[in-house]
Amino acid sequence: MSGIYIHVPFCKSKCTYCDFASFPKEIGKTESYFACLYREIEGRGRQLKDKTFSTVYIGGGTPSVVPSKFIAGAIRQVKKFFNLTPNAEITIEINPGTVDADKIKEYKSVGINRFSIGLQTGYDDQLKRLNRVHTAKDFLLCMNLLKGENVSADVLLGLADQTLEQVLKTAELAIAGGVKHISAYALTPEVGTPIYTDYLNGELPSGDEVADLYDGLKEYLKRKGFNRYEVSNFALDGFESKHNLNYWMRGEYIGLGVSASSFIDGRRFTNTFSIDEYMNAIIYNKSPEISSDVIEGDDAEFEFIMLALRTRYGIDLAEFKKQFGVDLKEKYKDVLALKAEYINVTDKNITIKDDYLYVQNDIIMAFLRD
């Protein structure tokens, strides 16, 4: 199982917390960007013709701000040059207020079968403060267009003055709209983003307060049938994101477009974050990669552990042995003993106990070799 990631580096306006490669001012370059992207898809597809892919994820930015013909073109190009399984999960990120019935129709016509909506919060004042372009009502209108579809919503925890009640109402709104999956991310103030100033000014809730919001939401979602299958992801049974699960299982993926990362044959590489640099590279048949690392030995093992322990499935011991040729229980005996209180160890797998998933760094770090 392998995945394809396509990056669309455009949006209407930059959200205050966003540190992704997304450039509202460069939206005029959409047409030439996609021309280059198609070319990269073709080139990478030819290189990887021996591999089979079962998921596609179109992320951004806001992929839904560009005319849907470009998205449809990209999917067609992928299908043309990659071996994509017939029932592949194809996801697109969309924002309320940027889609209409025609767009949705065109997405579905090329096989897009999963939608990830950036709701963030159900409160308009908070949305405005985050510099989001939509309202709670836009979300409901959008859900109306997606009736019966496999939809996920993103919500944010840890906004200024956010209460648990607000978080739960937001979840209630999403569920009422018909989502089958919720990603609940603790807001991470990154240096250089406007919200970092709020953080420095002490306007954002403390870690303990965020943990309260998280715990409350987790309980609420459980009652609604949404099970936590990863630190920040909750789904009704059968609606887990296959594309994302592949990341956490340390499967292979190819990233296409600006800033996209790939992991193929043990090599992790990332494209340039600049649209112009990217287009120049593609036009002149140069590599758009700006970094490339072969991950081996303890580093590879650590990545596997770090990623797997994020999920409720944990480390698959047989898979670990198959990939690295070593018995994890033997090699990391000391770590398992040191952290025994916080983990479940069976013959098949190792997971972090439910109560400690949100304080997992300390456990994971123990696996880092000096």
Next chain:
Amino acid sequence: MSVNQKKIRNFCIVAHIDHGKSTLADRLMEKTGQVSQRDMEEQLLDSMDLERERGITIKLTPVRMFYKAKDGEEYILNLIDTPGHVDFTYEVSRSLKACEGAILIVDATQGVQAQTLANAYLAIDNDLEIMPVINKMDLASARPDEAAEELENILGVDASDAPRISAKNGLNIEEVLEQVVTKIPAPNGDASAPLKALIFDSYYDNFKGVICFVRIVDGSVKVGTKIKTFMSDKEFVVTEVGVFAPKMSPKEDLSAGEVGYIAASIKSIEDTAVGDTITTVENPAKQPLDGYKKALPMVFSGVFPLDGSKFNDLKDALLKLKLNDAALSIEPDSSAALGFGFRCGFLGLLHMDVIQERIEREFDIDIITTAPSVSYKVYKTDGSMMIVENPTHLPPTTEIDYMEEPVISASIFTPPEYVGPIMELCQYKRGVYKDLIYLDKTRVEMKYVLPLNEIIYDFFDSLKSRTKGYASFDYDVAGYQKSELVKLDMLLNGDICDALSVIVHKDKAYERGRQIAEKLKDVIPRQMFEIPIQAAVGGKIIARETVKAFRKDVLAKCYGGDVTRKKKLLEKQKEGKKKMRSIGTVEIPSEAFISILKTDSDD
């Protein structure tokens, strides 16, 4: 060719801290053309980073200058710098031994201060000619007449023709140099007598071996001379002699009256002791020079490497520091919590701070220092007495008949308006009032006997904050007195952490225990589990705090593009943890051990 002693003046500068000693030294060097103003870094003599940062002088640095006096003759002026802090009185006395005179600086705005007195008396005790100088004439608040009067009234020094200078602006520096020549006597050693060279400082050079800073009292020494010291039997052949100009510059020989250095491929830093006398093997002197009064360490603390494998590096670092710091004492030590390390003795808290920082900066070894202790006398029920410098060595209470603690007699100089607050402070610190002397209308001397273990915490800081910095303080050891002392243990997650134990007065145990527990709560980071912090005396818990378990320590997102970055984040976080020490299951940052003495006990 030996130098005419009559043309040499060996002198030092003594002053209260911040009265302008280093600045004057800089001006003297500049005036004598030793360094051009352009090349000159601020305060050249303070060569250690640490000194520069703190604005204090710790190590001695000699420098040689040439000065053409008004009598038309050229003189060699050897200036030996001295440290200014009370902790370093011992080093001051070392440099005084190498001089015939001392420039005594007084700040024209502050007048005579505690260390002006202490250092002046030291100089007088060493038979030095005192040459007063009144500094800071550039300040509007300068009152030189009053300062001169104080010098005469308090010290009995004739200050009528004391140069009134501004070291900062270079005012009247010429007059200082002239008086050094006319007022300070020339050395009067015997150049043809057997060699007697006083080692007043030394350090280790990786290429030349031990470099001894010497004052030649009698005789002479040159490259090839076979030398030995009075305290060790070993013989060495001199490989280099020279003077400080101000950097070390080699010279053919050194003879009576001169100040310079000797290198003789001395490999072991233990073979030369500061205060020892060097003589020749062929024609040895019969008697060594008067050594120094041995400085006794007053404050003891455990010094452990953060990384246990650095034990030998730490040992080398301490031995090298000890080479030119006779007051530092070192003994191997071990702790259940911290592993192998050393029990070190220091002159005071500043000395301890300085040594600690030098180990970290100059030798790049991260260390943990435990709470300082003093040296207690424990009289046991079996009639024997033991000295305890380390709280963990205190015998069980059932074996103790009684204990004695060291006390000091303190002189506190202050403007009269702060007498009340100082009395309160001294009372709080278990001080016994002895005397109150009105020196003049602006200055009072208060005398107290205080337990040393109350002084080593934050006495100096408290004194400064209660008197807006006006009071100064000096002390002498004053023996031992019987006292009701107990061992205060700290328990982390239920286990005693021996490195955090302190010996305190029984009446202070509850308060200290509570303060330390609160302090530990602040410095110990939250971990996966709740950590109870308890203070206990004799098994009885007297205070408790809790470090709550952390609730969120997770990377919110980790998708395809995040893996490398997130891994680096975790690596960084783990690196940060290396600065911590595991005590049982609890991780403690190294500064926790020292922070417990920074409890603000009188608020």
